[in-house]
Amino acid sequence: MRRTIIWVVAAALCALVALGGCGKKEEAATLTIWQTYNDEEHPVFKEIVRQFKEAHPGITIDIVRLPFAGAEPKIQTALTTRTEPDIARVDVSFLAKLASKNALLSLEELVPAAFRDEILPVALQSCVYRGTLSGLPDQTNGLCLFYNRELFRQAGLDPDRPPATWDELIAYGKKLTDEEKGVFGIGVRNSLWWSLPFFYTHGATFLSDDGLHCLLNGPEGVAAFQLKVDLYERHRIEGGAWRSGGIQNDLGFQNGRYAMIMNGPWAVESLKKTGLDFGVGLIPEGPAGTATNVGGNNLVVFRSSKRPELAAEFLMFVAGEDIQRMWAASLGQIPVNVKAMDAITSDEHPYLAVFVEQMGTAIARPQTPYYPEIENIMNPEMQAALDNTKSVKDALDTAVAEIDKLLAGE
């Protein structure tokens, strides 16, 4: 009898301790999030966090806002001392680097397949490193063609009809260019990411499937970059925006020096504020049709997180239909959730609707931790081709040989 009582008391104590522990754990549930949203996005994000907390009473969420420029070194330093947060918002290319260092929690088990099907495929792919889902997108974007409707009118072009093909763009460009006034048909940036629409519309592939070879120096790639060079060199409709010291394309577009530029959805709001009469069209079709590149940001959970399920749930909450609907409507950005796409109607969001359509043709960037290095190899070679010190074939061959060496060292 006595013994039984002791057992019962002991069991009760154990249960109490366990429960107490449990309750404590629930209380202490804290998520730390490091994010890089801009001034407009930050308040909306805080609202998202508020809603998440409402759905999960008792949890604490610490938001730390970081400047985009310093986020990567800060995260890397924190990782060396194990002081990283639970969740961070990182650029598409930084995700691969973190995943390759084994710093990220795999979301394979935590994010159900049904949910993954809701996510825009190219955006989801940007979170997959070597077959493992390592994050969820919170924002996606790609480039489209912006054009100055006023300059179109002055040149006798239809301001509602941006060029549909590259040939058409060249023909338009010749009408728009007036070298004496310093007005040019188009201004292009030089870097690899900004050149991807040229490559993709010509059917060039960036990396081989095994990720060991860069394929941009194939015939399609050469043709694509030759077009970019020709815009400046042969057709003389490009204003030299890629030159160091040239008028940068955003600026030239704002000031009416370039009638067309490529740009992303982030530019829409600030351009509207300048009062410029502009339109947005799809990237002109090449031999492989229209296509664009993918940029954006993903939310990742670090391996060290003590609350992996809760963190994963937060990621799904952000990428979920309701939040994405709100995000798209209040900020004019492309939703990452396909179910929220219908929130973007061409009546209400004429510019964004074009971007949403273009994202359907977007080609995901292969995930490699070396993306920044690839840019560093590629850009000077492309510059040499643009200023005609090297042939396009030579420049791309040299760059690809370097890149392959880099990839082989992986």
Added chain:
Amino acid sequence: MSARRHTKARAWRRALVYVGLTIAAIVVLFPFFWMVVTAFKEPGQAFTAEIFPSNPTFENFRRVLTEFGFGRYFVNSVIVATTAAFFATLFASLAGYVFAKKDFIGRDKLFGFLLASLMIPGMMYVVPQFAIINKFGWMNSYRAMIVPHLANVFGLFLMRQYMTTIPNELLDSARIDGAGEWQVFRTIMVPLSIPIIATLFLLTFQFHWNNFLWQLIVVNIERLYTVPVGLALFRSQHEASYTLIMAGSCISVLPIVAIFFFAQRYFIEGMTMGALKG
């Protein structure tokens, strides 16, 4: 007659020098001028060619100070930069005195060793310093932003080189008059080294005022952000709010300008002192 021609030629030359200097001043000051006018423009107008904004606005300053808490960042920067510059200068002048005027075994070897550490790029220190700060539990504090930079080898070098030129006889005569070590330092070394002390203070202040990466890394609370970190928040991945950046920059250059005007007196003093000696 020829004297008049001579003065005339001199006047011409002077005029030419002034024209040259004026042009140089315009070139140097134009970015500052542009910063100030842009700070008064409306958001979309940042890059319009008009020199003066057609409807100038205080909106940027208002937003920077109220919505974005720049006042707080400013106070943080002042605390960090002033404290760090004060102590770094103090330590460097004390050590500089010892290395310049005291004899002890291995002095020159030790000095060479310290100088060699100048050759290591500062970025190399970031991670180990961060690890130490983290171990001390100093994260998210002013200490973390200030303490690691108090020992300044470059400052030590500057001080030592300058103090070596101060004649030993001055120190000896002070000692004969019964001055102690501390008194010699305070009444002879410091007053004679004021130009270099002011310079070092200005340099370290400026370094800490502009320091971005370290202040960002050791702080996870927006309340403790400094001005450069706050300014960087206005720049997102693809675009930047230039009018806000410029308004913030206008505020951030004020202390540097103020300190420079204050310290300039000593620079000039330093120069005339040399002239008298010659």
